[in-house]
Amino acid sequence: MTELTAVRRSFSRAADRYAAAARLQRQVSDRLLDMLPPIAAGCVLDVGCGTGFASAGLRGRYPDALLLSADFSPAMLGAHAPMSDNARMCADAHALPLRDGSVDLIFSSLMLQWCDLSRALRECHRVLRPAAAMCFATVLDGTLREIDKAFATVDRARHTLPFLDEAAVAEALGAAGLVAHHVERSRQVEYFDDVRSLLQSNRDIGASRVPLHPRRATLGRAAWQSVCAEFEAQRTPLGIPLTYELAWVVAYRPGQGDPG
Template structure:
């Protein structure tokens, strides 16, 4: 299975549990909605829409626009809230089935960290008109560091994706023909009662990169115990920490840079 197919199937497996487990994702999405530019729009994309956390907010903000919710996970699209006049499209953000210069707003909450950043940003730039807005949230280097550390040396898998450093994000934006109007970042720590709850929560939001079966096959009971012990060793008064380096970006498609 290719990397992208593994990510897609992980989100599809998580689709029915996602909305209940994704408290932080909802807050991040709501904060991104607050940063939307004050302008009108003809076509608005919710890229990596998941179960549709942004749907109501995007409709309220752009009531006259055509709304298109895009995700490459059929499971997520099936779980997407319906009845809001949104067209749901199953497509990969790296290759969108949309004409160049057709969209005014690309809204994307917590999807880009799963993508090849320069490729996905260039594709967003292609579908945006000059002056169109790319509004996204993502996570940066340091996110889920506790999980990476807990599994270090125990198997051959990476258990999280390689999240970009802030400089790499800024460079990818500029290199894809965007001018950043706003970049905001913030560290957030979630706390869990125990290691099992921490790892399960990561699976429920689709963020676990190794399928459950493969994890069991690769990690014996002793190694899994070690993972739990390493997570447990970090316990604080509020529980076991899991770190997110969050970022919100509003960028404009500069003229003349469409590839």
């Protein structure tokens, strides 16, 4: 099984639970919608649409546009919020089934961290028309740090993805031929009553799939107790924290009519 197939299966298994569990994901999507630039009627592409959090907001902002929603998980698309004029397609962000220069705006919220960022951004550059914008939110290095800290008590393997830092995201943008117009960074923390609910939340949004590692320990009773003890050591008056380092980016493909 390839890693891409494994990630797709993880999100497909989470599809029925995703909308109810993804509180932060909805908040990030709403914030990104507020950053979108005005465009004339054209083609708007939501890459990694999930269950369709952004569909109504995109339609409200661009009532005359062709709205395309793409996700590589058929189950996520099947759980998509219904919209009669919304075209959906099962597609990999590394190989979008669209013509060169055919898209007037790309929207992508909390999906690109699951991709080879350089490949995905090059593909977005390809399908964007010159001077068109790409607006995306992604997570950065330090996200889910509490999980790695807790599991470090039992082995030396990663238990989350190795997320990129802000400099690496900027480098990938430049290498793809995209120009950053506006970048914001913030930290958001969710709190949980107990360890099981924290880890279940991560599974419910499909984010628990990480590459296998030969040094990953078998989680027996003693190891589980050690993990729980470390999570409890991180507890605050609000609960056990889970941190997200977030970046919002508005970029564009250079061309006549570039934003100032």
